Amino acid sequence: MHCEHCQQREAAIVMTTMNNGQKTKQHLCHECATNLQTFHVELQDATPLQQLLTTWFGTPAWQQQEQKEQHTTACSHCQLTFQQFLKDGKFGCPSCYDAFHDELPPLLKRLQSDIEHVGKVPHVVNEKMSLKKRIELIRQTMKTAVEEERFEDAAKLRDEARALEAQLLGGDNV
Amino acid sequence: MTQDPLLKATTPSWMEAPSEDDIVISTRIRLARNITNYRFPRLQTEEEATLIQQKVTSLLASQQYRALPMDELSALERLVLVEKHMISPLLAKRKKGASLLIRQDEQVSVMVNEEDHLRIQSLCPGLQLQQAYDAANELDSQLEQQLEYAYDEKLGYLTTCPTNLGTGLRASVMLHLPALTLTNQMKQLIQTMPRLGMVVRGIYGEGSENLGNMYQVSNQITLGKSEADILEDLQAVAEKIILREQQAREQLVERAALTLEDRIFRSLGTLRYARTLTSEEAATCLSNVRLGINLGYIHDVSIATINQCMMLIQRGLLQQHTDATLQPEKRDLVRATLLREQLTESHTEEHNNGEKGEDIV
Numbered sequence: 001m002h003c004e005h006c007q008q009r010e011a012a013i014v015m016t017t018m019n020n021g022q023k024t025k026q027h028l029c030h031e032c033a034t035n036l037q038t039f040h041v042e043l044q045d046a047t048p049l050q051q052l053l054t055t056w057f058g059t060p061a062w063q064q065q066e067q068k069e070q071h072t073t074a075c076s077h078c079q080l081t082f083q084q085f086l087k088d089g090k091f092g093c094p095s096c097y098d099a100f101h102d103e104l105p106p107l108l109k110r111l112q113s114d115i116e117h118v119g120k121v122p123h124v125v126n127e128k129m130s131l132k133k134r135i136e137l138i139r140q141t142m143k144t145a146v147e148e149e150r151f152e153d154a155a156k157l158r159d160e161a162r163a164l165e166a167q168l169l170g171g172d173n174v
Numbered sequence: 175m176t177q178d179p180l181l182k183a184t185t186p187s188w189m190e191a192p193s194e195d196d197i198v199i200s201t202r203i204r205l206a207r208n209i210t211n212y213r214f215p216r217l218q219t220e221e222e223a224t225l226i227q228q229k230v231t232s233l234l235a236s237q238q239y240r241a242l243p244m245d246e247l248s249a250l251e252r253l254v255l256v257e258k259h260m261i262s263p264l265l266a267k268r269k270k271g272a273s274l275l276i277r278q279d280e281q282v283s284v285m286v287n288e289e290d291h292l293r294i295q296s297l298c299p300g301l302q303l304q305q306a307y308d309a310a311n312e313l314d315s316q317l318e319q320q321l322e323y324a325y326d327e328k329l330g331y332l333t334t335c336p337t338n339l340g341t342g343l344r345a346s347v348m349l350h351l352p353a354l355t356l357t358n359q360m361k362q363l364i365q366t367m368p369r370l371g372m373v374v375r376g377i378y379g380e381g382s383e384n385l386g387n388m389y390q391v392s393n394q395i396t397l398g399k400s401e402a403d404i405l406e407d408l409q410a411v412a413e414k415i416i417l418r419e420q421q422a423r424e425q426l427v428e429r430a431a432l433t434l435e436d437r438i439f440r441s442l443g444t445l446r447y448a449r450t451l452t453s454e455e456a457a458t459c460l461s462n463v464r465l466g467i468n469l470g471y472i473h474d475v476s477i478a479t480i481n482q483c484m485m486l487i488q489r490g491l492l493q494q495h496t497d498a499t500l501q502p503e504k505r506d507l508v509r510a511t512l513l514r515e516q517l518t519e520s521h522t523e524e525h526n527n528g529e530k531g532e533d534i535v
């Protein structure tokens with residue numbers, strides 16, 4: 001019997017694929033079978049993202065085992081697991097980005113040009129960032145004040161920093 | 175309840191102003207935004223969806239945005255909005271808690287609870303990336319004062335799909351590329367785009383074939399690139415494609431003028447005299463006639479008429495226009511009748527304005 005894919009070499013492997021609960025059997029030769037294994041999803045109407053994900057995770061069996069273990073962690077807010085994410089490449093809630101933080105860099109490197117945002121910053125976030133910077137600056141001056149044994153100044157600076165910190169935390173609840 | 179003008183079978187305003195440029199049809203900007211601490215629409219409950227819908231609707235009501243909640247529209251009305259490119263097929267499907275909020279002038283709108291909580295969109299005729307972005311950005315900056323966006327200092331705006339992460343910006347330009355298609359240059363162009371961080375598709379978005387030689391070029395990358403860079407790069411790519419299309423048109427005129435002219439006038443003939451027309455054939459003929467107008471072969475049909483026809487040949491708008499539910503085989507007949515009317519009317523109008531040459535040539 002000839003391989004159903006290349007129609008040339010002798011078929012040696014029966015490949016069974018599950019697609020939406022439907023089983024399909026294909027008789028393939030060694031060469032086509034190995035080739036098809038990595039891109040068979042591409043042949044069904046896969047979106048580019050899915051293609052990328054399957055190619056990325058289309059790793060040998062011994063490595064897949066390791067990955068499965070990692071993927072059982074779920075997002076604490078929406079209970080989505082990384083395995084579920086891989087199915088359609090979509091997250092469940094903003095907290096997923098925290099939950100799967102470690103998985104992101106390799107994924108983003110493939111999808112995007114970089115792994116860090118360089119564009120627009122919302123006004124509120126901008127204000128928070130400048131507040132954080134001011135607190136840091138005060139803390140540094142406070143440190144030098146302590147080193148120079150100007151404790152009264154240091155105490156004043158400490159109160160100032162605390163007030164700003166309260167403002168920063170208060171801003172979170174708005 | 176009176177019907178919203180947006181649901182009528184008219185050319186949407188983003189297509190109305192006939193652009194000077196004969197290759198670029200329109201520019202579209204989309205910003206994906208989500209509200210922190212809420213699950214993304216795909217996992218949200220009906221209550222969560224309604225809550226977000228109400229919040230955004232009330233915020234925008236004060237700014238003269240009309241609300242079109244999906245569950246208050248008929249299937250045909252939703253289809254009309256999809257065909258006018260005002261909403262995505264996904265939003266039309268979602269119904270409960272999903273809305274389109276649209277500004278009075280219809281240039282800026284927001285899809286609520288599509289794939290992300292908010293999809294701010296801005297549409298402009300012709301190539302106007304900066305103008306379209308500014309309009310969307312202005313609304314975004316207003317909304318961020320009242321809504322707490324899901325934003326991460328490192329990752330930017332957090333979105334359902336990591337392909338939108340970062341800026342959440344998708345900028346796209348709709349182009350009419352008949353000469354590049356005819357000379358088989360599109361395949362190569364489509365293949366080289368990803369290397370530039372861009373993607374070319376048929377007009378009906380992801381995974382669809384091109385209809386009437388209309389393509390959409392958009393940025394693929396949203397993270398690690400600023401909004402300004404994304405727009406600048408897309409502008410450069412669009413300009414290059416326009417130049418190549420112009421060159422291909424010149425070459426066609428130079429080398430195959432008669433074949434080209436024949437093809438164009440046959441298409442006009444088909445549109446004016448055919449008794450049944452599928453949407454594919456109609457789209458192809460309209461594309462040829464548009465090219466004919468651009469190249470100066472056809473003088474008695476306006477680009478505005480072609481734009482109007484392009485819209486009307488679609489399934490939903492055709493039914494909305496004729497105000498009847500049509501079986502598929504009846505549609506082709508109605509489509510042909512409608513196109514005949516549209517194109518002969520403009521023919522007689524212009525004919526009185528001293529158009530003589532056509533028959534003599």
